[in-house]
Amino acid sequence: MSTLKPTVKDLALQFVESQPGAQARFTDIQRFVYDLKHGAGAYDQARQGRVQNPNRGYFSGAFYVAHRTWPWSRRTSGYFITGPNRLVKQDNGLYTVYREVNN
Numbered sequence: 316m317s318t319l320k321p322t323v324k325d326l327a328l329q330f331v332e333s334q335p336g337a338q339a340r341f342t343d344i345q346r347f348v349y350d351l352k353h354g355a356g357a358y359d360q361a362r363q364g365r366v367q368n369p370n371r372g373y374f375s376g377a378f379y380v381a382h383r384t385w386p387w388s389r390r391t392s393g394y395f396i397t398g399p400n401r402l403v404k405q406d407n408g409l410y411t412v413y414r415e416v417n418n
Contacts, residue, residue: 323348324377324395328412331402338409341378344395344402348374378402 321329330347331339349358349370362368377394395402399415
């Protein structure tokens with residue numbers, strides 16, 4: 316019997332649910348995903364002395380759904396904001412988790 320390894324999306328949703336009020340800022344989610352892939356503290360370390368973090372847009376395509384998908388593009392958009400379990404942006408600008416319940 317094998318267990319499936321959690322996806323980046325699964326881990327990001329768990330991260331948001333673990334935050335106070337079960338909501339998180341866009342930047343905090345980016346930081347979590349970047350650190351997940353590059354090691355703890357890597358996101359903040361990249362900034363050192365710079366005004367803007369060079370990793371600011373990391374994984375931002377996961378928060379965007381393209382209105383048109385080019386036929387030659389295999390890239391899927393909106394990874395974090397589509398599907399039965401997804402992030403939803405609230406009016407206050409923070410993201411929360413929506414999980415579809417199966418009956």
